[in-house]
Amino acid sequence: MMSEKLFTEMALSFPGTEQQPHFERTGFKVTGRRMFATYLAKDNTANIFLTPEEQKLFCKMDRKNIYSVPNKWGEKGATTFILDHVKPELVWEALYTAYTAIVKQKK
Known part of the structure; x- marks a missing residue:
């Protein structure tokens, strides 16, 4: 199981x-750009903003605990990770x- 503390530490470990x-x-x-992830404490899940192609790859790794957000954001690559069941290495x-x-996008 991945805790809120560990997820937060991972997300904030990247420069800027x-x-x-x-x-x-x-x-x-x-900082100065858009979000790359969100965390929801009540169900210990994270939404990580991938491309649709990347989303497909991650979802294949664990279809039960990694899945597309069920809305327009999901179609754009927003992906839910159930942190109680996904390995921290995969979340990282x-x-x-x-x-x-x-970071690679132009401002």
Whole structure:
């Protein structure tokens, strides 16, 4: 099981990241840019913002505990990770992938 503390530490471990409220969630973003992940404490889940292609790859690894957010954001790559059941190494890889995509984007 992955705790909120561990998820937060991972998300903030990348250079230039910050934490901020995002509706009922906690958001993680690259300072001055958009979010790359959110965390929901009540069900210990994270939504990580991947590309649709990356989303497909991560979902194949664990279809039960990693899945597309069931809305328009999910169609764009927003992916839910059930942190009680997904290995921390896999979550870290998804966070790194999402963070890197934002850093590479032009402002």
